[in-house]
Amino acid sequence: xxxxxxxxxxxxxxxWWTVDRxxxxxxxxxxxxxxxxxxxxxxxxxxRIGVEPYHFVKRQVLLLPLAAMLLVACSLAxxxxxVRLAVVGLAAFMGLTLLTxxxxxxIKGARRWVSLPxxxxxxxxxxxxxxxxxxxxxxAAQKMHVRFPGYLISTALFLxxxxxxxxxxxxxMAVVVTCVWFAQFFMAGLPLWLVGMLGLMGFAGLFGAYTFxxxxxxRIDRFLDPASGDSYQVDRAMEAFLNGGLWGRGPGExxxxxxxxxxxxxxxxxxAAEEFGxxxxxxxxxxxxxxxxRGFSRVLQETNLFVLLATTGxxxxxxxxxxxxxxxxxxxxxxxxxxxxxxxxxGSSLLALSIGMGMALALTRKRYGLEAVS
Amino acid sequence: MTDAxxxxxxxxDAAPLxxxxxxxxxxxxxxxxxxxxxxxxxLIVTGALFALAFTAISxxxxxxxxxxxxxxxxxxxxxxxxxxxxFRADITDRNGVLLATSLETASLYAxxxxxxxxxxxxxxxxxxxxxxxxxxxxxxxSGKSFVWIRRNLTPRQQYEVNRxxxxxxxxxxxxxxxxxxxxxAAHIVGFTDIDNKGLAGIxxxxxxxxxxxxxxVKLALDVRVQHVLRAELESAMRDFSAVGAAGMVLDARTGxxxxxxxxxxxxPHRPGAVDPDARFNRPTLGVYEMGSTFKLxxxxxxxxxxxxxxxxxxxxxYPIHISRFTIKDYRGGERRWLSTxxxxxxSSNIGAARMGVAAxxxxxxxxxxxxxxxxxxxxxxxxxxxxxxxxxxxxINTMTISFGHGLAVSPLQLANGVAALVNGGVLRxxxxxxxxxxxxPPGTQVIKPETSKVMRGLMRxxxxxxxxxxxxxxxxxxGGKTGTAEKVSAHGGYARKALLSSFxxxxxxxxxxxxxxAMLDEPHGTRQTGGFATGGAVAAPTIGKIVARxxxxxxxxxxxxxxxxxxPLLNARAQGKSVAAN
Numbered sequence: 001x002x003x004x005x006x007x008x009x010x011x012x013x014x015x016w017w018t019v020d021r022x023x024x025x026x027x028x029x030x031x032x033x034x035x036x037x038x039x040x041x042x043x044x045x046x047x048r049i050g051v052e053p054y055h056f057v058k059r060q061v062l063l064l065p066l067a068a069m070l071l072v073a074c075s076l077a078x079x080x081x082x083v084r085l086a087v088v089g090l091a092a093f094m095g096l097t098l099l100t101x102x103x104x105x106x107i108k109g110a111r112r113w114v115s116l117p118x119x120x121x122x123x124x125x126x127x128x129x130x131x132x133x134x135x136x137x138x139x140a141a142q143k144m145h146v147r148f149p150g151y152l153i154s155t156a157l158f159l160x161x162x163x164x165x166x167x168x169x170x171x172x173m174a175v176v177v178t179c180v181w182f183a184q185f186f187m188a189g190l191p192l193w194l195v196g197m198l199g200l201m202g203f204a205g206l207f208g209a210y211t212f213x214x215x216x217x218x219r220i221d222r223f224l225d226p227a228s229g230d231s232y233q234v235d236r237a238m239e240a241f242l243n244g245g246l247w248g249r250g251p252g253e254x255x256x257x258x259x260x261x262x263x264x265x266x267x268x269x270x271x272a273a274e275e276f277g278x279x280x281x282x283x284x285x286x287x288x289x290x291x292x293x294r295g296f297s298r299v300l301q302e303t304n305l306f307v308l309l310a311t312t313g314x315x316x317x318x319x320x321x322x323x324x325x326x327x328x329x330x331x332x333x334x335x336x337x338x339x340x341x342x343x344x345x346x347g348s349s350l351l352a353l354s355i356g357m358g359m360a361l362a363l364t365r366k367r368y369g370l371e372a373v374s
Numbered sequence: 375m376t377d378a379x380x381x382x383x384x385x386x387d388a389a390p391l392x393x394x395x396x397x398x399x400x401x402x403x404x405x406x407x408x409x410x411x412x413x414x415x416x417l418i419v420t421g422a423l424f425a426l427a428f429t430a431i432s433x434x435x436x437x438x439x440x441x442x443x444x445x446x447x448x449x450x451x452x453x454x455x456x457x458x459x460x461f462r463a464d465i466t467d468r469n470g471v472l473l474a475t476s477l478e479t480a481s482l483y484a485x486x487x488x489x490x491x492x493x494x495x496x497x498x499x500x501x502x503x504x505x506x507x508x509x510x511x512x513x514x515x516s517g518k519s520f521v522w523i524r525r526n527l528t529p530r531q532q533y534e535v536n537r538x539x540x541x542x543x544x545x546x547x548x549x550x551x552x553x554x555x556x557x558x559a560a561h562i563v564g565f566t567d568i569d570n571k572g573l574a575g576i577x578x579x580x581x582x583x584x585x586x587x588x589x590x591v592k593l594a595l596d597v598r599v600q601h602v603l604r605a606e607l608e609s610a611m612r613d614f615s616a617v618g619a620a621g622m623v624l625d626a627r628t629g630x631x632x633x634x635x636x637x638x639x640x641x642p643h644r645p646g647a648v649d650p651d652a653r654f655n656r657p658t659l660g661v662y663e664m665g666s667t668f669k670l671x672x673x674x675x676x677x678x679x680x681x682x683x684x685x686x687x688x689x690x691x692y693p694i695h696i697s698r699f700t701i702k703d704y705r706g707g708e709r710r711w712l713s714t715x716x717x718x719x720x721s722s723n724i725g726a727a728r729m730g731v732a733a734x735x736x737x738x739x740x741x742x743x744x745x746x747x748x749x750x751x752x753x754x755x756x757x758x759x760x761x762x763x764x765x766x767x768x769x770i771n772t773m774t775i776s777f778g779h780g781l782a783v784s785p786l787q788l789a790n791g792v793a794a795l796v797n798g799g800v801l802r803x804x805x806x807x808x809x810x811x812x813x814x815p816p817g818t819q820v821i822k823p824e825t826s827k828v829m830r831g832l833m834r835x836x837x838x839x840x841x842x843x844x845x846x847x848x849x850x851x852x853g854g855k856t857g858t859a860e861k862v863s864a865h866g867g868y869a870r871k872a873l874l875s876s877f878x879x880x881x882x883x884x885x886x887x888x889x890x891x892a893m894l895d896e897p898h899g900t901r902q903t904g905g906f907a908t909g910g911a912v913a914a915p916t917i918g919k920i921v922a923r924x925x926x927x928x929x930x931x932x933x934x935x936x937x938x939x940x941x942p943l944l945n946a947r948a949q950g951k952s953v954a955a956n
Contacts, residue, residue, distance in 0.1 A: 052569050074392075088629065143405075143409045144406060148623070183420055185418055187413045187416040187417055187420065188409070188644065189409050189412045189413065189415065189416075216641060238438060241435070241439045242437035242438065244439055245439055245440065246439065246440060273435070273438075273439060277439065277441065278435055278436065278439040281434060281435050281439070282435060285428055285431055285432050285435070288428065289424070289425070289428040292421075293421055293424065293425060293426075296417055296418075296420070296421040296424075297421075299417065300414055300417060302419070303410065305406070305409055305410050305413055308410070308413050308414070308417065309413065312417060312420065316420065316424075319424050319427075323427045323431060326431045327427070327430075327431060327434075330431065330434045330435065331438075332430065332431070332434055346421060360387070
């Protein structure tokens, strides 16, 4: 930690002394856990689809330097630069998302991807963090300026994004975007009666999805009554938790990963439980909780409404993905395809999370004097 | 405006704000401060929710890893109970002789995707299993992951198929319904489809019970009696060139059906191989105008209701003309006044009609209803015919019904009715299932016991002196009534030459144990019968033969046997005497 002197006023030097190093460490730990678990969980999946055993691990590890660079680069920015980045990024990735409808390949019944050489990019993953920042800026602007229609613009943007996500369809992401936007709106001072009404609308939306979208119906039915349909993945996951016990069966000793199709992605938490046990799982939960709650406590002293809202939005997104993934693996809620941040396999998810957490780090940096104002 | 957004407020170390020339567009500081305060409060709420969520997840982790409660009930639901199959239960006769059972077999199926060379495999398989090679090749080349090749292979066939070593072929445990006695009770036992689902007879009626049960379904049938009845009916059918025959042996005291035969019959293993007529169960599904056998009911009605006594006389001098019909007696009849017993003895249509009219349509209808002639019998077979009777029961109907025309019932109904006439007057529903001797349904008293006694005497008289003489055999006192009905022709009206000749009786008639019925469909006279094809000529002798054979089987004590020559070797005392005499 002493590589950079306190008196070093270079960009990196100042960054080191102002960034939240504990959060940085926690993210580093998560990424490390992610690599370990990818090595544990993905070979059987790779064998199933007929590629060499460490196919997924290699791809993930190759992306790591890029992810780390994005994380640091984003965290170097000032709040103002962060907004600019977010506005440009949102525009670009919303455009790309629209493009998926035209040129995107259809995978597992959905069009979410843009083909790049050697890589399938899922632009909607990037829309999430950028939109959180842009929405925060719009909410803050409404509060600051009498005539700025920030609420209106953000609502319009929100509806456009959700419409795209539902069209893909990617309901899980639509739910996350909705929750994040709603949390931000809530903190921006949405009147409580509106909070109640929007909450009701959210429930109505869920109920509508349950009623009109057959795959949502079956997911929820299977959650409520496991005997009503195929609950294979969740059953195997429950077995994994039981097998794991306190200390786990040991690295590479898991057996359930051989029978869960999504062992390397949505159900990686179960693999972690089977091989490394309750202790490792609690460590993971602790890391997620630490990042989210520490970020919250840091912005609690914040005097800039935009920073408060943007950071919260990014952290809520991060925390929500983590809790939804873990809760559905633990059969606390219906299964919902959701990656475990920094742990699950998925290039777009990893890069987008790096950008998001990079921006969160940028916003939670200590700012002094004029720097705090601009 | 971005400037303003990034301006922090209330920070103690914040530089003083530069004077803003457009201050009106920016909100005043207090309001912004308030918004910030709200934001912080609500941030705490959000944070608390997250803390709660992470706590819940941790708690659940303890639950599923260490306590394992989450896993336990889910594992228990995993096994598919439906896969546990039991064999279909057996069907036996009253003495436990197997009528239907299940054999474990292997059925051959193919995963056509795994069969490397369909044409070659088809050739080899056809060599082992026989069958159409092109058909086999089509199945094996279908590309389906499951296709039946052949159901129910013999162990030898299974061995041969295994020896071929063709990839993609596999066996599934299967079961096959087997009827060890073949045709003998095919109409009663019925049959199943290839998936052992009951399609007819007891197999269909008790499909559910047979599937789940471990215990066999025990029928009232006695295969020995069934065999005799079938053999005798078959030979009568052959002798008299009849198109069909039906017969029954019914326990007069319990209502159990010991035997029920319908000819022609079929092999229950291949029910589809025969004409649908062969699958038709005449005794329960067929309804017929029974003819003269119905006069028994007319007499019973007359005697029981008091409109007739044994001393009454009936004018049978001339045929009766009523509306456009003429009721005549067979070959002119006796052309005189007949006593009540003579009406039965000579089987006088005119006399019976007069007796029916004396009782009246209402009473006759009521009586027929009581005797179960107007309702579909509740027998344990899905194949049950509905009786046909006039909706408007007028005097002309009463007349014809008195001698068995104008009312069509199944042979089962006739036999069951006769059982009530001879057993002391109690009608019990007939059954194909074995009845526990201690649990015989009480039945309903339909005629007085005294009337029943008189009826027994009259029926014996018919066999001794009347139309049923050919049913009189040594050893067993048979009583009964013949019947010769003209069948309804396809063109309407009655066909003179197409007869339904029957005999229904009981033995031993003094205290009847069994009711027997034989019916021949379109018999033809032979030289022995003098060209006659009437019930007395063709059905009565058949009954005689049947009773002579089943009497000993059913342990009915013989009476009136002619004295036999002494059998010294079988009688030790007699032998001793003869030795002493020497």
